[in-house]
Amino acid sequence: MYDTGTRIQTRIRRLFSVFMWAFIGLAIGLAYIVGWRGDYLATHVRNPRQIAIEKSIERGGIYAANGEALAGNRPFQKPHDVQRPHGDAARRDEGSARVYFGPTSLVHIVGYNHDRYGKTGVELAFNHQLLGLPRGFLRTPGLIPGLGFGSRQPQGVKQRGKPRGNDIILTIDPQLQAVAEAALGHRNGAVVVLDPATGAVLASASYPAFDANRLDVVWPDIIQDPSSPFINRATSGLYPPGSVFKIIVASAAIETGLIGPNDIFVCSGSIDVNGRKISCPGGRAHGRVNLASALALSCNVAFIQVARKIGGKTLSDFARRFGFNREIPFDLHVNESRFPAFRGEGSAGGSAGAGDGARDDENLLAEAAIGQGTVLATPLHMAMIASAIANRGVMMRPYVVSQVRRGGSGETLWRYVPARLARPVSVSTAAKVKDLLVAAVESGTGWRAGLDGMSVAGKTGTAQNPKGAPHAWFVGFAPAANPRVAISVIVENGGAGGSVAAPIARRVLDFALRREE
Amino acid sequence: MGFALLPVILGGTIVELVSRPEETRVPMGWALWPLYALSSFAAFYLGGGNKGRLEPVIFPVVVFLTGFGIIETYRLRPDLAWRQFAWAVIGLALLVLASILLGDYGDLQRYEYLWGVLSVALLALTIAFGKSVGGARAWLGFGRFSFEPSEFVKIFIIIFLAAYFSDAGTALMVPTRRLWWIRAPELAYVGPLILMCGLSFSLLILQKDLGAAFLFFGVFLAMLYVASGRPSYIIFGLLLLILGGVVSYHLFDHVRVRVDMWINPWSDVDGRGYQIVQALFALGSGGIFGSGLGLGHPSVIPAVETDFVFASLCEELGLAGGAAIILLYLVLTYRGFKIALGARDEFGSLLATGLASLLGIQALTIMGGVLKLVPLTGVTMPFLSYGGSSLISNFLATGLLSSVARQGRADA
Numbered sequence A: 001m002y003d004t005g006t007r008i009q010t011r012i013r014r015l016f017s018v019f020m021w022a023f024i025g026l027a028i029g030l031a032y033i034v035g036w037r038g039d040y041l042a043t044h045v046r047n048p049r050q051i052a053i054e055k056s057i058e059r060g061g062i063y064a065a066n067g068e069a070l071a072g073n074r075p076f077q078k079p080h081d082v083q084r085p086h087g088d089a090a091r092r093d094e095g096s097a098r099v100y101f102g103p104t105s106l107v108h109i110v111g112y113n114h115d116r117y118g119k120t121g122v123e124l125a126f127n128h129q130l131l132g133l134p135r136g137f138l139r140t141p142g143l144i145p146g147l148g149f150g151s152r153q154p155q156g157v158k159q160r161g162k163p164r165g166n167d168i169i170l171t172i173d174p175q176l177q178a179v180a181e182a183a184l185g186h187r188n189g190a191v192v193v194l195d196p197a198t199g200a201v202l203a204s205a206s207y208p209a210f211d212a213n214r215l216d217v218v219w220p221d222i223i224q225d226p227s228s229p230f231i232n233r234a235t236s237g238l239y240p241p242g243s244v245f246k247i248i249v250a251s252a253a254i255e256t257g258l259i260g261p262n263d264i265f266v267c268s269g270s271i272d273v274n275g276r277k278i279s280c281p282g283g284r285a286h287g288r289v290n291l292a293s294a295l296a297l298s299c300n301v302a303f304i305q306v307a308r309k310i311g312g313k314t315l316s317d318f319a320r321r322f323g324f325n326r327e328i329p330f331d332l333h334v335n336e337s338r339f340p341a342f343r344g345e346g347s348a349g350g351s352a353g354a355g356d357g358a359r360d361d362e363n364l365l366a367e368a369a370i371g372q373g374t375v376l377a378t379p380l381h382m383a384m385i386a387s388a389i390a391n392r393g394v395m396m397r398p399y400v401v402s403q404v405r406r407g408g409s410g411e412t413l414w415r416y417v418p419a420r421l422a423r424p425v426s427v428s429t430a431a432k433v434k435d436l437l438v439a440a441v442e443s444g445t446g447w448r449a450g451l452d453g454m455s456v457a458g459k460t461g462t463a464q465n466p467k468g469a470p471h472a473w474f475v476g477f478a479p480a481a482n483p484r485v486a487i488s489v490i491v492e493n494g495g496a497g498g499s500v501a502a503p504i505a506r507r508v509l510d511f512a513l514r515r516e517e
Numbered sequence B: 001m002g003f004a005l006l007p008v009i010l011g012g013t014i015v016e017l018v019s020r021p022e023e024t025r026v027p028m029g030w031a032l033w034p035l036y037a038l039s040s041f042a043a044f045y046l047g048g049g050n051k052g053r054l055e056p057v058i059f060p061v062v063v064f065l066t067g068f069g070i071i072e073t074y075r076l077r078p079d080l081a082w083r084q085f086a087w088a089v090i091g092l093a094l095l096v097l098a099s100i101l102l103g104d105y106g107d108l109q110r111y112e113y114l115w116g117v118l119s120v121a122l123l124a125l126t127i128a129f130g131k132s133v134g135g136a137r138a139w140l141g142f143g144r145f146s147f148e149p150s151e152f153v154k155i156f157i158i159i160f161l162a163a164y165f166s167d168a169g170t171a172l173m174v175p176t177r178r179l180w181w182i183r184a185p186e187l188a189y190v191g192p193l194i195l196m197c198g199l200s201f202s203l204l205i206l207q208k209d210l211g212a213a214f215l216f217f218g219v220f221l222a223m224l225y226v227a228s229g230r231p232s233y234i235i236f237g238l239l240l241l242i243l244g245g246v247v248s249y250h251l252f253d254h255v256r257v258r259v260d261m262w263i264n265p266w267s268d269v270d271g272r273g274y275q276i277v278q279a280l281f282a283l284g285s286g287g288i289f290g291s292g293l294g295l296g297h298p299s300v301i302p303a304v305e306t307d308f309v310f311a312s313l314c315e316e317l318g319l320a321g322g323a324a325i326i327l328l329y330l331v332l333t334y335r336g337f338k339i340a341l342g343a344r345d346e347f348g349s350l351l352a353t354g355l356a357s358l359l360g361i362q363a364l365t366i367m368g369g370v371l372k373l374v375p376l377t378g379v380t381m382p383f384l385s386y387g388g389s390s391l392i393s394n395f396l397a398t399g400l401l402s403s404v405a406r407q408g409r410a411d412a
């Protein structure tokens, strides 16, 4: 039947219910946008509020450990004839630009803050602190699509007078940084210096770098530069560690007790792994060696035999204990170091007639024992490994931001408390490995890192890679008796670690330890 | 009344206090709020609000929304605040005048065709002599003064349709002959249907006023349903609406842009999608309780003081404030339909239905557009948006509703 019978009142009620549901739908739509999409929209890079809010705050400074300024604000005179263009207030450039002091190589730690090119480094990671805003405010877009609560705009931004953000104090020693930068010179690579007892980053240089004060000028060149000056090689560069990885193999051998100090290996200059010949550096035959002399001479043949005895599974377990295949918590992003996964039980003895899986594992293990193949590590991570040996087997969480202070008053708002990250080996193993590393510098490949009157512990590495000459490594710490600094040096395609990386480490260690004297 | 005005005075004072010294200040800006409060109270007593002559819910809600509209204008375009205040005073005066002079709204019914002719004439004048503002040729100007005739045509059309439908009476509801296989619509309904389609499409094509076209047709369908009780007409009407939409999408560039930017404004963030994306940023940045009045950055949205005032409100008052505004419009619509239910005759019912639908559809389409739930159309927020024509026309609608309400009760 037709609806002609309904009274006009009924129809009015029905019509209203249509309106009511439409209004309810509208309210749900609003709640969805604010609650579920709010974070994304509020922090979207195209949202002009971001810039407007930042412009309205006197950004905090970044300082070195000794109080030297590393980043500050350029004084800016506001023109008097500012006519507020309607609807364009937020997009107007207030002109306050950053100035960076200190060694150029700090650009990878301090970063930059630029209207057009965005933010990097501490300028990015501690942006909210530098602005004095709660952490949730300037979240990266779309990361947390959770229910946002409250306003995403700071209150009091439009107060008369600019509010000040907080100052950031770094652990960086600017003089040491300058020495590290100079020692590395114009060679692609990185130098990282840590305090092994706390995990503080004392210096971190990466080359090539660029001048953050001239970003407008250098930008077109650096984005096209094939050597990628943007990359912080200290934290993001993944390199095969080569013989430096033997520190971990030796630690595993000692900690598990599988290799004693008197166990002898015979080196004929090369070893056959499933038909592949792996040689010692220069094809030299080292003859009869024990663990200590194998490490000092960086004997590949002996270490492959050691690794076979330990087994892939155990070695892999130790690599993990030292931080491979794990996220390294740091104030800036750190790439994860990699250690290969073994398919089955490690090839303890190389059983004949094994399947492809076992054969692959054998190849992997032989390469991993000498830090080649698919083993990859960042220079920061290698410095942490040296620190762990130096610090009686305890690996500290690395950090570069030590304090946040209120802008103006200087009152400390937050102070970093050094924290233990892992304990990869026992105190006694760490002490034994330390002795091996001291020997490696005193009488082994690392002699060029040695300092007069002070014992240095360390290991060189000459990492083969598909991109040409091997990468030169040196990883170590000093003084051996009471380690104050740990260091990691890499020079990309630099050649032999002993002749290229060890002298760089020597120069940096020398400055770090003898300056006060 | 006091409850409606207190937040206005408070809000105005907050905006006054937080606005930055370097921002363009307007002379005597602080005087807006006491003067507005004074005007509202004057209107209340002159209009007989204390004697129950004014609708007890609608009037305070309207006073509140209008007051907030002045705050938003003051906050977004301080230079226009006094002008908006003046329009509000004129609107209040008209409300009072309508309440005093219009003894019986039934008088309107007598000049049934006058309203229809007036509407068509006004629109024809606009099309012939109108000037373009923002792409829509919807304004008639006399020297320095200009107004938007379609804002008034809305009211006239509603009066005309209410009179026409109630005249046609129940006789038209009797099923009549079949035309081929469908039940033929009675000629009484065909006439206005053709008229409204014609009006809507001429608005759309000649004035490029998508919002007004949709609004006219929507109000017409609402009134047609209440008058005829035939869902088949409504379905037919909705089909026509969809067909019209599809056809105009393909025929007219300005419609296509609106729809494309509704589907994906991010495809042209800096160009045609700029406005809607900026509105979404404002909504997202506001959070649940907003930045506080005067502390957000809504001025980055183009046309924020007219079509996008809702986005500004949500940024500074948050989800809570936005939901409160939605609730107020729902209350306004609800009271409108309640008046329609209690009207003394069919003309009154239809008149109130049309006016309530007018307020409701306007609020829904513009808020839905700002929230990107429907394509954006150039409709103003009743009472909140900056603009004299729209404010005065909505005050007229409120006056008429009040009148229907008063006589409904008196006769009951």
Ligand SMILES: [Zn+2]
Binding pocket: A267, A268, A269, A280, A284, A285, A286, A287, A298, A299, A300, A301, A302
């Ligand atoms: Zn050898």
